[in-house]
Amino acid sequence: MSVAATQTPPGQCPQCWEHAHNKRIHRKLKPREDCKPCVDHMRNGCPYLVPKKPSRRR
Template sequence: MAAKQTPPGESPQCWQHAHDRSIHRRLNPREDCQPCVDHMRNGCPTLTPKKPSRWW
């Protein structure tokens, strides 16, 4: 399954790890993904910019 394009306002790493099962397939049961753990502890450093709001 090919990874989809990251939507605006989402972290590319979060989006890819949530929607591409092949990334976590190599992990053993109950084994944590180190990039995901680091991302949870340190936050999302790179976010895709949101589209400007045109409400008003």
């Protein structure tokens, strides 16, 4: 899996972010064909340790 072209925002899964914002990933799919990594994510959750949002302490 490639890294997202833009930095993944804190609290977001890198794979989910990339698949949602990079149209080239799903372009090769046929009509009504599911993306296997997306289906796996929907069934099993995100396999990545998602970074937390930065603390806003003062």
